[in-house]
Amino acid sequence: MNNFWIILFHTYLNKLKSKSFIVTTLLTVVIVLALTNLNNIISIFDKNGGKETVAVLDETGKLYDPFKQQAASINKDIKLTKFNGTEKEAEIAIGKGEFKGLIQLRFNDEKLPEATYKARSIADSSLYTDLQTSLQQVKTMLAATQINLTPTQLEKLYEPVSFEKFALEKNAKTEEELNQARGLVYVLLFIIYFSVIMYANMIAMEVATEKSSRVMEILISSVSPIKQMFAKIIGIGLLSLTQLAVFLIVGYYSLTKNMDSLKDGFFGVYGFKDIPGVTIMYAVIFFILGYFLYATLAAFLGSLVSRIEDVQQMITPMTLLVVAGFMIAMFGLGNPDAAFITATSYIPFFTPMIMFLRVGMLTIPVWEAILGISILVITIAALAVFGARVYRGGVLMYGQSNSYKDIKKALQLTKNK
Template identity: 35%
Template sequence: MNNSFWTVVGFTAKNKLRGKAFLVTTLIIAVIMSVGINLPYIISKFSGEGKTTAIGYLDSAGDQAKSELFTSTRIAAMLNSYYGAQEKPELKLVPIAEAGSAEANEQALKRAVADDVIDGYIEFTPDKASGFPAVTYKSESLMESKVSQSLKTALQAVKMDGVINGGGLSDELKALLTKPIVLDTVQISAGEGAGTGAIGGQGKSTEQQGMDIATVYVIIFMLFMAIMISGQMIASEITAEKSSRVMEILITSVAPLKAMFGKILGMFLVVLTQLAVYVVVIVINMTLPQNADKLNEFGISLNMIDPVLLVYAIVFFLTGFFLFATLFAAVGSIVSRTEDLGQAVLPITMLSLAGFYICMFGGLNSPGSMLMKVSSFIPFFAPYAMVVRLGLSDPSTWQVWLSILILLATIFVSGWLSAKIYRAGVLMYGKKPSMKELFKAMRYR
């Protein structure tokens, strides 16, 4: 390849990188990603999620004299003990004095809500059948799922604690009964030739599996974005050059084959730059204190990324990108008007969408299913499917390399075919050429 190829690469890359549309789009997406990553933290700050919710209850003096195990006052005291043991208590129980009658008590509780003394209140209704009173939570908000779920969990714990303490069990039996079960999950390599997905063949811990899932998600989304963004840009630029007759000047100085692959490589550099910006934005946001703390809670660290998975993911990313890029270039060379481009590239777009949806809605839940195994050997789906299998299951090494070889062979064939279509199609103006006309032009050029 002489300097004309690299001239096309440089011109394509610089022209897009300096364009206002590219800069504005990249900036907007980076801002949206930053807001999305920090959205839970932003919501918690504006919604007062971090503060303790005050829940009122009717403080009945008569409860003190009752011999029942679960009275409203005793349950409230046990709930306060339960939440008081938390580092950041979610709820606190606030007593509201009795007003003399059921109607007056209800008005007193509602007045406390109106005066912001409490955020809501609970009512206890005796239930002799279950031995534990029925509890109703009332508040002004339409949906209080977080508070109600917290109360449900706390009441269940209070009920169990009350039954255990009232049963005369020893401290050892109480500790044994309440001690949580520890269950770890480890991914292993069982079959012959397996071991691609497990570090050193020793299996992966829960934290490593979580990191692999995150890596798979990122790679799939990056590949999908790269194909969608670059494919449209490659096809639209070639079509725009044809419609403006710039192609006639370009072909006189650069061979069609060099022009096509120069544009593909130039667009690849553009997309790579854009994705690099997004990766930097994600890393910076994830290292912020509020997000880093959340990752530490789940035991997730960037050091846990499986290097084998990362290398294979990059290989499938590159092969997937260049396979679809050659197809988009071929289609773009056939179309003479930009108005017809959307319809022309639709089949290729649907192929990429099919691979993406197969993995997102089927593969992530069942990475070892027959659908995923078959898809990992279909060139248009393999870049997605095999990355999912590598991250979430443990395919044999021969299967991985067979998938790569099929992809490389398909890229070679599609590149050769696309080059012939490009060479024949770039100077065919007017209406979209029929298949017969296109094959005839390809034979004589």
Template identity: 40%
Template sequence: MNNFWITVTHTAGKRIRSKAFIWSTVITMLLIIGMMNANTILSSFSNDEQDEDVPQSIAVVDNTTSNDTMGEMLASNEEGSFHYVNYTDGNQQEALEQARNEVYDFVLTLNGDPANLEAELFGSGNDYRMGQEVEQDVQRVKESVVTNQLDLNEEELAMIYSPVAFIEQPLTKNGEVQTEETHMQAYWMVYGLVFVIYLIVLSLGSMIATEVATEKSSRVMELIVSSVNPIVQMFGKLVGIGIVGLVNLASLVAAVIIGFLINDNNMLSSILGGAADVSLLVYALILIILGYFVYGGMAAMLGALVSRAEEVNQAIQPLIFLAMIAFFMAIFGLNAPDNIFIHVLSYIPFFTPQLLFLRIGMGTVPVWETILIVGLLILSAILINLLAARIYKGGVLMYGKFSFKNGIKQALTMSKKEK
């Protein structure tokens, strides 16, 4: 047991203290914080002389047949994000010419009668939300004009515009109803877990295999094997690299939290709030750990089959392909978590961490099914690591050109002889 912890501390300490790990972690954190605050950073370097507090101006050319001047009604609107000007100095073409000369930012033309109103917005903005907001402003003015024409009193208007008392209730006694808030919480947590699992396979899997291959190529492995049991060594490396992964994961979480705090975004409290989020975080942690041992055991086994660090990428390519397939399926499943395809593949151990969490976070999974799938994942992790340990025991003593099929056979033969 002493050799196990020596291997763990040596593996984790060497990686965490390395300059490459420190710099890559710092750069990744800065990139995450920067991307989360990209709009703020870009706006600070903007050369646009227009004051952000000054609303954009819209010239309204009112060609409607209404007795009420809709252009004046829009101009009197002080609640929106735009400054509407009732343009009475000419026609549409003249208003457009003034907009091209930067007198106005946009031109809005209103045609027809209030019941069949047609609105055209001319501008060069790239934000689709701007057009939606202008449309809402025009819609409110239209509703006001139409209700005035119908000669409705205040009580009748209040009856029309009073909101519906809409309440969602679960069908069963202990059932749950997903609101927009909980949906967005689950969406981002599932997306984050999918990305974390993908990073685990690409970075930690490659790290495990590279470390084993490097020790073999430098002949250090022969000295280690003589004093430390290969199986103890393999699990020590798995736990050590796992600790490195947890440190890396903690740094990513810290970067996300810092990014939210700098951006002053209330999404952080929305994501971290509520009891449902606590249960999702527990599921996430369990599935990340189990997923790591599934993929990590395979990576250690494949790393033991190669003799040079240059062959690691070729050896772990199947794992990378599996991770990519799981990643794209999970991204697809975010919008279709109840798809039968997602349901079936969530039972396959290499896809379970991503797809089971996807189903739990975005839908409803019976407790018995969750226990069954997690049990299968635990059993698979144990069997994969037992097989990996046997192959690792013989593989670390093998040298030569990498061959997946022949290498496994030879490693198992040598492992039996070592008994």
């Protein structure tokens, strides 16, 4: 057992002090800080303080004021300026960067407004859409005037329809709770997805590296391959928790400092206040179980190859399983109670993400979550037993081996030992 702990802490400390780990951690911390300070960074490069200045060439002399009023009500960051020069002069001003674009207002044959929008680039679809919507509102008002609608009738026309939603299921989440759960699940799904891929790959690379350097021949003479496998899995698991703790601490601190600037964006819609403790508990459980599931799979697949170059080819199907589970979970964010989502949540390789999606967004019976966890535990145990046998024979295999047929050879070597 002492050898087990020696390998575990050696794996952990060796990876912790490696340049790749330090560089990856620092780069990710920078990305986390950049994302949580995105609005502040944008404001540094924004000369106009977030305002989009658009020149208005009003050929009618009547549309500028109502158009400006409607645009301000739709997007307060649009700054409209009446341009008194010619169209050519406005185009030159746009080229110099004085205006984001030019909108020309005129009447059509029915005395209703129409426009032409010109800019250096029309890639900013949000600005174009807001201007178009503003002009549509002006057109509606003028059309209403032409057919003699009173202000009261026009107000009724614009009045939003009453549309309330009620969930009949007992203890079902409200719309606000669903939005909050969706945001939390969205973030945690990404954490599970990237962590499983990154750290499972790390385990496979670690095993293949030791085999390629013939270190494995020395290790197996003093420590059983099974102890080696689980020591590496737990060692890199501790490494992943260390790295995630750094990311979460930095991210949480930066979010609390910048929440005011972020409240109008993602965090305004998907709040993260008053997160249910049970949701956090399930996130931790499914993250750990998902890690052990794919880490065990990666360890024995890594033991089948003798060259580092062959690792990616060998673990590609495993990576595709993770990607498939993530894509299904992304679909499930919009329709978490679909029969397809329910069925795939019991497939063990998808359970860590999809069952977590369901428990985070729906009020499902506790036995369903327990069943999902039980399926995962049983699968991990079965995979561990089978993987240990493959690993035991696989670490003794050298030469070109990048096919799944080598699993049979590894099992045969294990029997002959």
